[in-house]
Amino acid sequence: MSAHKHFLIHKPYGYLSQFVYELKRKKKLLGELHDFPEGTMAIGRLDEDSEGLLLLTTDGQMSELVRSKKVTKEYYAQVDGLITEDAIEKLKNGVEIGFDGIKYITNPCQAFKIDDPGFAPRSKKIRDERHGPTSWVSITLNEGKFRQVRKMTSAVGFPTLRLVRVRVGNVYLGDMQSGEVKEVSEFSL
Numbered sequence: 001m002s003a004h005k006h007f008l009i010h011k012p013y014g015y016l017s018q019f020v021y022e023l024k025r026k027k028k029l030l031g032e033l034h035d036f037p038e039g040t041m042a043i044g045r046l047d048e049d050s051e052g053l054l055l056l057t058t059d060g061q062m063s064e065l066v067r068s069k070k071v072t073k074e075y076y077a078q079v080d081g082l083i084t085e086d087a088i089e090k091l092k093n094g095v096e097i098g099f100d101g102i103k104y105i106t107n108p109c110q111a112f113k114i115d116d117p118g119f120a121p122r123s124k125k126i127r128d129e130r131h132g133p134t135s136w137v138s139i140t141l142n143e144g145k146f147r148q149v150r151k152m153t154s155a156v157g158f159p160t161l162r163l164v165r166v167r168v169g170n171v172y173l174g175d176m177q178s179g180e181v182k183e184v185s186e187f188s189l
Contacts, residue, residue, distance in 0.1 A: 004059035005037050006184050010176040011054045013122040017045035030056070034181040043067065044144060044168075051122065052076075052165035053173040055187055062187065066168060067144070071189050074110075074140040074167035075149050076117050078126065079158035083113055083135045087156040091139060097151035106152055110140040119164060120178060126161050134161060 011017065015028045019040065030042065036056065043055040043066040052075070055066055065071065091111040096103055114136045126134075135158075139149055150160045166173045169189030176182065 004057060004062070005040065006059070006062070006187055007034070007036065007040070007056040008171065008176065008182045008184055009033065009054045009056060010173060010178050010180045011046050011051055012178040013051050013124060014048060016048050017042040017054060030054075033179050044073075046165060047147060047150075047163075050163040050165065051119075051178065052163075053168055053171065053176075054165070055168055055171065057187075066187065066189065069142045071169040072140050072142050072167075073144060073165060074138060076114065076119075076164045076166050077137050077139060077149055077153055077160045078116075078134050078162040079137060079153050080132070080134060080161055081158050082133050083137050083153075083156075083158045087158055088113060088137065090156045091137070091152055095152050095155040097145070097148065097155055099145060104145065106145075106148065107141070107143055109142070110138070112138055114138045117164075117166075119162075122162065122178070138166075140167075 019029055019031045021027045021029055037058060039058045040056050041063060043057055043063045046054055057063060088111050092108060094106045094108050096105050116136055149163055153160045171187055
């Protein structure tokens with residue numbers, strides 16, 4: 001059995017976090033970005049309209065570890081409006097969001113306002129400055145419910161316009177460019 005392969009990818013906006021898409025609509029898939037070996041899978045997912053760090057592996061057990069609550073994930077969210085300290089406190093303490101009609105209170109997490117991280121503009125323009133100011137917030141979670149960060153910022157009145165995952169455990173997006181793929185010997189989580 002050959003050794004497993006591990007990759008870091010800066011998932012661009014508009015791509016699905018998967019290699020196969022069964023439905024008829026044409027979607028952009030990760031396999032278009034690199035010649036990955038057979039059996040490569042994304043660990044966790046980023047929505048089609050989210051960007052940033054995604055770990056890929058041929059090792060299913062590694063996938064289990066990364067998705068566990070032991071490994072934190074940090075996101076930078078550009079939100080609509082100038083986020084308030086009150087909203088940040090609510091994010092930290094946990095907010096109520098819904099899944100399939102079921103209410104859920106998010107776990108306490110780290111959240112703080114950050115300066116614009118200066119990411120390259122994404123392929124689809126966010127919106128026009130005339131619609132008012134935006135701000136950025138860092139949110140670090142140890143859970144990852146469906147569209148959780150987006151639901152959290154909306155719950156405190158600041159909808160997410162752009163979402164970029166910048167860290168998984170001790171693995172950082174760093175200065176990787178959108179669409180860039182790096183093969184690594186292991187994930188230092």
